[in-house]
Amino acid sequence: MMFASKEGRYFLQGNIAVGEAAIMSGARFFAGYPITPSSEIAEHASVSLPDVGGTYIQMEDEIGSIAAVIGASMTGVKAYTATSGPGISLMGENIGLACMVEAPCVIITVQRAGPSTGLATKPAQGDFLQIRHGTHGDHMIIALSPASVQECFDLTIQAFNFSERFRCPVFLVLDGIIGKMYETVEIPKRDKIEIVNRKKATGQPEKFQPYKTDEDLVPPFAPFGSSFIARANGSGHGIDGYPSADANNHEQLVYRLINKIERYKEEISLFKKFNTSDADILMISYGCSVRPAMAAMKKAREEGIKVGVLQLQTLWPFPIDIIKSFISKVRLVLIPELSLGQLKSEIIKYSKDIPVIGINKLGGISIQPEDILNVLYKEIAK
Amino acid sequence: MKYNGKKYIKKELLPFFWCPGCGNGIIFAAMTRAMEENNLKKKDIVAVTGIGCWGKADDYLTTHAFHGTHGRAIPVATGVKLANPLLNVFALVGDGDGATIGGNHLIHAARRNIDIIVVMSNNLNYGMTGGQYSGTTPYSSITSTSRTGHVEDGFDVSSLVKSAGAGYVAKTTIANPRMIQKFISKAIKKKYGFRFIEIISICPTHYGKYNKMNNAVGMIKDIKQRTINIKKAEQLSPKELENKIIVGEYNDQNIEGYIQRYRKKINK
Numbered sequence A: 001m002m003f004a005s006k007e008g009r010y011f012l013q014g015n016i017a018v019g020e021a022a023i024m025s026g027a028r029f030f031a032g033y034p035i036t037p038s039s040e041i042a043e044h045a046s047v048s049l050p051d052v053g054g055t056y057i058q059m060e061d062e063i064g065s066i067a068a069v070i071g072a073s074m075t076g077v078k079a080y081t082a083t084s085g086p087g088i089s090l091m092g093e094n095i096g097l098a099c100m101v102e103a104p105c106v107i108i109t110v111q112r113a114g115p116s117t118g119l120a121t122k123p124a125q126g127d128f129l130q131i132r133h134g135t136h137g138d139h140m141i142i143a144l145s146p147a148s149v150q151e152c153f154d155l156t157i158q159a160f161n162f163s164e165r166f167r168c169p170v171f172l173v174l175d176g177i178i179g180k181m182y183e184t185v186e187i188p189k190r191d192k193i194e195i196v197n198r199k200k201a202t203g204q205p206e207k208f209q210p211y212k213t214d215e216d217l218v219p220p221f222a223p224f225g226s227s228f229i230a231r232a233n234g235s236g237h238g239i240d241g242y243p244s245a246d247a248n249n250h251e252q253l254v255y256r257l258i259n260k261i262e263r264y265k266e267e268i269s270l271f272k273k274f275n276t277s278d279a280d281i282l283m284i285s286y287g288c289s290v291r292p293a294m295a296a297m298k299k300a301r302e303e304g305i306k307v308g309v310l311q312l313q314t315l316w317p318f319p320i321d322i323i324k325s326f327i328s329k330v331r332l333v334l335i336p337e338l339s340l341g342q343l344k345s346e347i348i349k350y351s352k353d354i355p356v357i358g359i360n361k362l363g364g365i366s367i368q369p370e371d372i373l374n375v376l377y378k379e380i381a382k
Numbered sequence B: 001m002k003y004n005g006k007k008y009i010k011k012e013l014l015p016f017f018w019c020p021g022c023g024n025g026i027i028f029a030a031m032t033r034a035m036e037e038n039n040l041k042k043k044d045i046v047a048v049t050g051i052g053c054w055g056k057a058d059d060y061l062t063t064h065a066f067h068g069t070h071g072r073a074i075p076v077a078t079g080v081k082l083a084n085p086l087l088n089v090f091a092l093v094g095d096g097d098g099a100t101i102g103g104n105h106l107i108h109a110a111r112r113n114i115d116i117i118v119v120m121s122n123n124l125n126y127g128m129t130g131g132q133y134s135g136t137t138p139y140s141s142i143t144s145t146s147r148t149g150h151v152e153d154g155f156d157v158s159s160l161v162k163s164a165g166a167g168y169v170a171k172t173t174i175a176n177p178r179m180i181q182k183f184i185s186k187a188i189k190k191k192y193g194f195r196f197i198e199i200i201s202i203c204p205t206h207y208g209k210y211n212k213m214n215n216a217v218g219m220i221k222d223i224k225q226r227t228i229n230i231k232k233a234e235q236l237s238p239k240e241l242e243n244k245i246i247v248g249e250y251n252d253q254n255i256e257g258y259i260q261r262y263r264k265k266i267n268k
Helices: A014-024 A039-052 A062-073 A085-101 A128-133 A149-166 A176-180 A247-262 A287-302 A320-327 A342-347 A369-381 B024-037 B054-060 B073-083 B095-101 B103-112 B157-164 B177-190 B204-210 B216-226 B258-265
Strands: A008-013 A027-032 A055-058 A078-083 A105-113 A119-123 A142-144 A169-175 A182-187 A231-233 A271-274 A281-285 A307-312 A314-316 A332-337 A356-360 B045-049 B064-067 B088-094 B117-122 B168-173 B195-200 B227-229 B245-252
Touching (some): A008 A014, A014 A027, A014 A039, A014 A078, A014 A105, A027 B073, A039 A055, A055 B073, A062 A078, A062 B103, A078 A085, A078 A149, A085 A128, A119 A176, A128 A314, A128 A342, A142 A149, A169 A314, A287 A307, A287 A332, A307 A320, A332 A342, A342 A356, A356 A369, B024 B054, B045 B073, B054 B088, B073 B103, B088 B095, B095 B103, B095 B157, B103 B157, B117 B177, B157 B168, B157 B245, B177 B195, B216 B227
Parallel strands (some): A027 A055, A027 A078, A142 A169, A231 B064, A281 A332, A332 A356, B045 B064, B045 B088, B088 B117, B117 B195, B168 B195, B227 B245
Antiparallel strands (some): A142 A314
């Protein structure tokens, strides 16, 4: 493997494009547990990381995997793991730990049909809400989702950059279709790719406070092993990293963990729009459901129906302002997604009087353009 | 004693929050003395803890520290060590943290012989949550969730870890602080492989109270009476060993650590 060591055009699987981009981002540690349809990312890491001085380890379960990733991250190493819905469920508690200790890391989920073991080899989009709310307590999370193999590459780089900049876990949300699909990928020259590294602690080591933040609400980082003695604490803690059960301190801490992300929401909110300028009907989608939406749009446009597509690349923090501004210009919103309406449940909070119709499918089979068109024709005829 | 371990102790936060008579202070003191004996620099130590009474140990350390979730100290320590092999990584776990909720991590870490030191304080119950039974609570013991006597047998954790493949396994009790220091010090000197030190401790507040044992002094006396060295134990029958605490080195082999093996296999 390791195609991306040189720029050029490559024919890659989505999962492999993620692996290549991870290494190009500077990731040097992977801990994971095999699960379909994500396993190629682990296999790629096991082969590729040693070539760049990195380490791969297969843990006993996903709980151990995310724990090891967080531990590795606190030594200053960029770390990642890959799994599917069942693995994210197991990681739940430690995802909150990553938020609380402010460990930058990337968690890739290649979604499959649930609940439980569900249809292990079949795609779905059922992790949308669990990545946001799977761990307990108030917190904010960043989640990006690619809809092509090229975006698998590009958004993996972006996911590592966001995790480093904001010192938080970032989800990269694929699905069984996008992860397993092969497409051509353009890999740019290394110096054309922006790589962000976490802010480092400066000043006198004796005066270092591991959770003292700058203006941007993000604390500068000192790796384990440096003369800046670091403390990572999953319990309520003061800026010195020692425990604190003080009510005001807890309130400030939780607000800061949320606001360090919320404040930069506009920069974090990535999306693509297609034919939206004159559209009076809008489809909002992400991941594997974007293509059927695009095909349906093309067909509808041929028939003179003014349909546009809004593709969300950033799922969380939920791009409320973007959603609102696009929805306000149309008379109908369609949400194709491979779940019973998880994305829709979020959008209807902001849609006011504009009708929002979900196009949903179970069974682990991709939504077809016809599925969308059938609903579209019916709605127009009303 | 020649060493006092002071430089590793955050004296502003003393006294310890542990109850009067708790064994954790003895383990903590012996551990920091072992660190000093080996001249470890604070910046080269990472103490990883989970949740439980002994999981509060990092609060009193001046070294790097990671205080994480219940049962997950060992996999966090695994990630720390693999990402920076130069560090001395200690996972400080109790019997609940290390041998119950985190039991699977413990046996797999021992099997892969990951290059960390685990110091387990085994007080036979969940102290922090009020004295419920754990994976090491002995048969028939009274706890807050086994009022009529515990149904299950407890793990013999050191034997478990030995059979899982750890290169260095030693067990002692809080009645012998010198031996705690000796074993931890030896574990530090060995540098490689999974090194496991189990210390049988006491919880007078809960376990002692429920089982109508004497105060801390009485409980330590009881431990002393029941303690037998592993060499002597080899000559005794299972019947004679009933209710005995077998202390000593359960395994002391120089098996290659995980990191050495990994580097060989990937040819780096």
